[in-house]
Amino acid sequence: MKRELGRYASFAVAFGFVSIATGIFTAYGSVLNSSGPMGIWTWPVVVVGQLCVALVFGALAARIPVSGYAYQWTSRLANPVLGWIMGWISFTFLSVVVVAVDYTIAATILPVLFQYQGTSQNAWVITAVVLLLQAVLVALSTRVTQRVNNVAVTIQLIGMVSLTVLLFVVGAVTGALDFGTLFSTADVPRDGYFSLGGATSAGPWALGFLLGAFTIVGFESAANLAEETRDPARVVPKAMAQAVLGLGVLGMLFLIAVTALAGDPAALARSDTPVADVIARVLGSYVGKGLLVLVVVSIFSCGLVILLSGARLVWAMARDRRFPGWPLLRRINPATGTPMNAAVLMFVIAQVLLALFARSTQALFSLFSAATLLPAIIYAATVALYVAKRRSLPPSRGFQLGRWETPVLVLAAVWLAYELLIFRDASFAEPWLYVAVMFALGALYLAYLLVRHGTAGLTMPDMHDIDKALDDDTPPPAARAGATGGRP
Template sequence: MSDYKASAQAHCSSTTVGEEGYQAQFERTLGKFESFAVAFSFISITTGLFATYGSMLASSGPVGIWTWPIVTLGTLLVALVFGLLASKIPLSGFSYQWASRLVNPVLGWWFGWASFAFLAIVAVAVDYSLAQVALFPLLGWEYTAAAGASTTVALLVVQMLLIIWSTPILTKINNMAVGAEVLAVFGLIVAIGVAVAFFGKGNASNLVSTGIIHTDNYYGWLGPFMLSGLLGAFTLVGWESAANLAEETHNPKQVVPRAMVNAILVSGVLGTLFLIVVSLGLGDHIEELTKSSAPVADVIRMTLGEVFSKIVLVVVCIAIFACGLVIMTSNSRLIHAMARDGRLPFSEKLSVVPRPTGGPLWATVLAGVVSIAIVLSFYTSPDALTQLLGAATLFPALLYSGTVLLYIFTRHKHVHHPDDFTLGKWEWPVVAGACIWLFVEMCVFIIPSDFRVAQMYVLASMGVGVLVFLSVWINRRKQLERMPALGTYL
């Protein structure tokens, strides 16, 4: 790896791909903490919990928080399988690269397209969350559909410019945001816990309350309790973004798998404690807060006061902004990875990296413009956030399921290297557990009618994908039929 590292630090503006493998275009600036921070920031428990807690109250009541540990365990098993693949093929593009090299480039293209569609919409969902559940309550503004959409567009533009400008700078922003988020969540857990335990600002019965939801068939198959899995399924995603920045990471074969797993573990533990104290802090106001557009912010204000609430919301805004920044960064790297292989229209432009310490220019612009187009389609929708959350949850479930199946059916093709991340005798129990979890998750998000908008987004995205694929097949078929050698990336 040392020879590659040395070459990676040279300025390289060429974007051609030869039979000998890829040319270095990025500096390896990410260490163990930075890789962890990328995965943790994409997960961003403050983003997910601030955004989805209200939806959970409306669909399942406070007791729905107990799906969170279940989703954490299932996600951890999936991440371990991803770690095995990320270690064997440490390249930007994650599932696109894995499917292309282990099966064929056509299947890889569809993995890449699905990942692109997911990242484009989850960036919008996160920035909508920043506006609705954090920024507007912080500033005391009344939230409207038009105001939320306008703010989201502005946030997307700022994030796009930062990514193009400097990778080290956005890394520093993200590291600061992660540190602030961990401190803020831990501080909230302690402060709200103290307010509940010693000042009577909570109600322990909330932890087993269904709130305004009728108890008929509550725990039945696909009942309200199962639907509350959206809380964890929306939040505990994106940890694979660490794999998407593998070419910018030192020793990615070992660092990336551990970064993904550690990000889920930390998020799972902190998220569980945070959900418990927030649910206790609902007090006797469950019905009132279920109707709120920002119930977590309201709980903080009720238990800790107006001043403390404002301070926390500032930190939350920073954390959610960093989450959106990482998501768009990940999408830009995916587009770049597909473009340098000639897999997209205008690949020559989309693969350009002007500086090794900056982002891919036109790939980042494309990621931002597509997300802005999605915002415009939701511009007048008063429940845009709820619809976006569903769409941003179904896509990763599909991608995770496809990738685990990819691992199972191509296991015999994997070449073992001494420095690979391995699970030893636990490999097949982990794979089996991941399959069971993903089957349950897919049932929850496909069978009920609650996720029809999400399903329509998936179908529409894949329909657009057919048109793009046909263009690539007609104009770039030779490039679509081969993959550059891994070379020094192993």
């Protein structure tokens, strides 16, 4: 594939996937119910933790800048079997998160925008159509997809900044801002609010971390397009860190504005569209709806980047003959220059998951919970691997942690361990079931690979071949093997 993505395009990929509009509109209502308004103060902690994770990922992306990110890194740093497992987990995550993101448009915004009663049935149909539009773009043209995403990210930046400023200004002029709400727990009991919880339950404040943990993920999508990015060892790490930091600050300001204007937070928590309700009430029908249109564009962009990233991951694994149906999925369409078959597969899987989750009475909570649990597993495994193997990495061509490496690793490890412990809560039974089913399917295929080819059939190119590929500006060995039909 062509190296045609520059600095802003790489940043836009990371920024578009993270998308604070998506995360906050999806998860804010759940946080009001579990943690009350004071739950928003978990956001800064998550930003610091995820920034440390992004820095670790940047150190890896600068040394192994190839499509497939965690799959490629783990295969080379540990072994191909563990790498395949990480690749499958990443595929599982990307498949469900694109559904969660697109479902947000249908469930939390469009009912307010067009004044109709949202139901699970119409949310299902609308989400299916949105997925189809995204799949067509991803399958037909990477360049067009990137242009659409660049425009959408620019709109998101302008829209979210304007929306935040307007909420503060109008709220101040009308006297509607109540900063005391920021420290209220509403209907959530204060007794034991900051407790760690029990063996099968997390404390009320701890559940608030899911807001940031669901939102500030996906920055590594920039690394998944490394083979299509110019000077990826320098560009990709900075794009990931800048996206996390910028979105973290903007997201916190937006949360403060919405929460200070919540009015009765207990009543707002009972709404299916809490953030959209606040915007429409404070800014009025026309201005509020105009800004909600910008939010829809932002969320569409987020889903677009996720589907794009998923298609690249499937293609990377199929290129190495490690994904079911690899002879078809590793092909690059000569007319479009895209892995079209991989994009079609992501679309089909997303539609299947949508059909399964849309039947649930709490579909949105189940979707965003599963889409938070899986990246936490991926991040924890990758950080642990970096700790164990960092001395054997090839030299960096553009980014390194230097003297900050130890404190960054400690903070990242502590944060991820804490995040994973939150998922012991019994309310996450359905997401764990999804993870278990997908893991079981992956285990069956991995067993087939090992029986048929053995571990020798899963070998990867030497890490230091990556440096030579960068020097020559040619595809890495696995890509050449996949293109010619040879064994990687």
